[in-house]
Amino acid sequence: MKTLSVLGSEIRKNWRFMLLNGVLFALLFQVAMLIALMVRFQAFPNYTTIYNWAEAVSVIIQSTPSIRDMAPIIWEEWLIEIGRMNYDYGTGISEWSLNVIPSRLLVLFFVGAMLSLCLAMVRRDTCQSGMSNTLRATTGVGTLLIAMTNATMSWVVCCATPTWVVGLAMLGVGVSSSLALEQLGPVLSGAGFVLLTAMIIGLAWRRARNDRDPEGVLAHA
Numbered sequence: 001m002k003t004l005s006v007l008g009s010e011i012r013k014n015w016r017f018m019l020l021n022g023v024l025f026a027l028l029f030q031v032a033m034l035i036a037l038m039v040r041f042q043a044f045p046n047y048t049t050i051y052n053w054a055e056a057v058s059v060i061i062q063s064t065p066s067i068r069d070m071a072p073i074i075w076e077e078w079l080i081e082i083g084r085m086n087y088d089y090g091t092g093i094s095e096w097s098l099n100v101i102p103s104r105l106l107v108l109f110f111v112g113a114m115l116s117l118c119l120a121m122v123r124r125d126t127c128q129s130g131m132s133n134t135l136r137a138t139t140g141v142g143t144l145l146i147a148m149t150n151a152t153m154s155w156v157v158c159c160a161t162p163t164w165v166v167g168l169a170m171l172g173v174g175v176s177s178s179l180a181l182e183q184l185g186p187v188l189s190g191a192g193f194v195l196l197t198a199m200i201i202g203l204a205w206r207r208a209r210n211d212r213d214p215e216g217v218l219a220h221a
Contacts, residue, residue, distance in 0.1 A: 006211070007204040014120050018113040025112025026105045033153055034082060034098045040170045041084065041096055049081040053102060075103045078162075083154070099152040099162035107189075111146045114196045115139065121203040139199055145192030149185040 011018070038044060056077050064070040083097025118139045122132060152162040158169050158178065164185050165178040 002208040002211070003201065003205045006207045007200065010117060010121055010204065010207075014117055017120065018116045021116035022109040022111075022113035025115065026108035029108050029147060030098065030100055030105075033151055036167070036170070037083075037096050037098060037153060043084050045082045045084050045097075047081075047083060047085045047094075051078050051080070053077055053079045076101065077103075079105075093156060094154070096153070096155045097162075099154060101152050101162070104150045104152050107150050108147065111143055111150075111192075111196070114193075114200065115143050118196060118199050118203070121200065121207070124207075135199065135203070138195060142192040142195030142199065145188050145195070147192075149189040149192070 034045070057074050060070060060073050060077070064073060078099050079102050080100035081094075081097050082100075084095045085092040086095045119136070122135050122139070148167065149164045151164040151167050153166040153170075154162045155166045155169065157175055158166050163182055165173075165182045168178040168181065169175050
């Protein structure tokens with residue numbers, strides 16, 4: 001119970017920064033993906049499409065009888081598409097694009113908020129510098145796993161659908177190998193959330209223990 005009390009206190013202290021950093025993380029990650037696409041393909045985007053996400057969701061809800069089917073469809077619904085159109089093929093084909101998807105923005109928002117809380121707790125933790133570096137590294141790994149698997153870039157070579165493995169293909173991993181790894185996305189993303197959650201709970205537990213034993217008597221008993 002003391003651990004939960006400490007965790008609640010930390011959230012109350014940092015909720016403004018958590019909200020701000022969550023929004024910034026989600027937005028800056030979209031910018032980073034767009035820059036990565038432009039650098040990789042040495043070209044600027046030449047089209048932007050804004051979709052009526054709210055109307056699309058309304059249509060999905062009205063026309064899909066099963067909630068089980070409704071949720072994954074809404075999850076993948078696009079809000080904005082920014083990319084490069086090649087008009088050498090009739091009306092044009094999108095060679096690459098960044099797809100802004102509200103559900104992924106929400107995931108990234110939570111990642112940014114959790115990361116902000118983790119780092120705030122690490123800074124106030126009294127552990128040795130080596131342990132502090134380990135905590136920061138673990139937090140970074142968890143954040144990387146979630147962010148990487150929630151990338152929404154598309155490339156015509158990778159079937160032109162937004163997926164996190166486009167990033168792997170862009171880095172030089174074979175397209176077939178990248179697509180074979182696509183199904184691991186939820187597992188890796190879940191592992192990232194487990195790491196961040198474990199970090200937050202672990203740091204709260206350490207704070208609760210230190211509050212009970214400020215002189216470290218129990219640790220040396």
